[in-house]
Amino acid sequence: MNSKPLRVLVVDRNHVRAAIIEEGLRHVDGVDVIIVDDLSLLMRRVVDADPDVIILDLENPDRDMLEHAFQVTRAIRRPVAMFVDTTDTALTEAAIDAGVSAYIVDGLRKERVKPILDMAVSRFNAVDRLKRELESAKSELAERKTIDRAKGILMRSKGLDENQAYQLLRKTAMNQNRRIAQVAESLVLSFSILNDEDPK
């Protein structure tokens, strides 16, 4: 190692994501990571940490405040938005798509920062993917419950067994070019209206 470690400040109210990014950055050589998840007195924390790189998510409404403070305050070295160096358009776009913004102390060599940003971008994407998977698991569970209710209705009102009830739902879905869950939902809804029940 020929130079002192870079201090990377990660600002994120999402504790889980902050932890995942921190874990990733620990594997990048020559990096010290500091996490800020409490945004009150954010500027004070930035001044105290004296970071070389600041990473924050695009949902953070404090970006305008930080950018202004970086320009006018003398208490910190002046970080600049990573977009100053637009030579690496691909990285800039990847960062924006992932929802990351970064500020880098002026004069820092680009090759030292790139692995940090690459890691941050890939971890942001990983968290996003996890979130989507969780959401789809949740909705799958809800769909399965609805299909079970629809099967129960068919079994009671038409005297079918479970397999027959499922086959009927499946056939209807195929004929109507809809998903089984959608057919099940319509059935549960119609049944509850006819019987004055709350469909939930």
Place this chain on the structure above:
Amino acid sequence: MKANDGRVISAGFVPLVDSAMLVVAREMEFAAQEGLDLRLVREASWANIRDKFAVGHFDVAHMLAPLPIAINLGLGPVNTDVVVPMELGLGSNAVAISLDLARTLSDIGAIDANDPASAANSLAQAARLRARARTGRQRLVFAVVHQFSSHFYEMAYWMAAAGLAPYRDIDIVVLPPPLMPDALASGQIDGFCAGEPWGTLAVGRGAGLILTRKANIWRSGPEKVLGVRRDWAEREPDCLAALIRALYRAAIWCDEPANRPLLASLLAQPHYVGLSVELLTQVLQRRIGNSSDPVLRDDGFVFSSGAVTFPWVSHALWFYSQMVRWGQTAASGDAMMVARRTYHPDIYRTALSPLGVPMPAANAKLEGALRTQTPVGTPTGRLVLEPDGFFDGLIFDPDNVADYINRFAVHTRISSTVR
């Protein structure tokens, strides 16, 4: 999402009341009638708008009126060329101060909110008192929404009339407007300038009072504009013209008093502004401010009347004059030309001529010359321009920008004399 086969336009916006024209153009289908599929993307900061605009995620965006000029002058971190073919109505900014500062001011003399000159003088005295104070902060801190915002330039113009230069004599911080009432209550800041409802909310929470309003400083300065990527504007002139027509119809719709309750409920949706319908209704019905200042002049939100959507070149040049005055950019003929060619009345005229919209004959005007509502001759009919005066009676002549800049004794210019 509505089914729509129109040309897709991607537009970024910040959740503020003056995003109304964009929201209405989509929701009331003015955009769809023009064959457009206007997709609105909500953003948490102006920095996001700027960055996503620069990488091409947005074709157009809701922008602070001076921001496109700052971007084109290279004052921000990105290199993009932005054109402004339309302004997005008049806002309703207020300068609010903490109760603590209000007490100091009332010790100095009665506060008359309709006399911005005396309010500024009292503020300057308070700043001098504070500088000599043995306890607490020695400098007043005022918050604005962004360094390149009309809020900043208006507030600075007003304070400077009493000798206060922003940054030199008073600290300026940037805060998201929803945080301003709390920051005022906690003593983090002594005052702020923001669009409504934030001033009213600060008063309602007992955190402060309104010292003056935008309408008392510069009557007709624009708040937000439509920023358009220059390359997109050149590639898709028909699409842009269609968008301007849709926004123009949306503006007329927004100004119809009967539509204001529906406008409030459209904006209240969480994916738009996300404030309560009650609060938005109050703001849009102009029932704003507290009862103790009923005479405080306030024009409320104006979206279409008086040609307020017309992108006056004189507006762009006034912002440029203040950027030079406060040392944000050096004065030069080139820089002035950049500011001048940021605002594009020609695109506005071409887009709206099929609608027979009455339009001013000129692209620039003397700012501050109209004391009252003034009918002007236009090629297509009669148009009444709203008063546009500055509180100190000065007139800005867009053909004589250097002299205008030089006459200000209070400034933090980069060079002492502008030629």
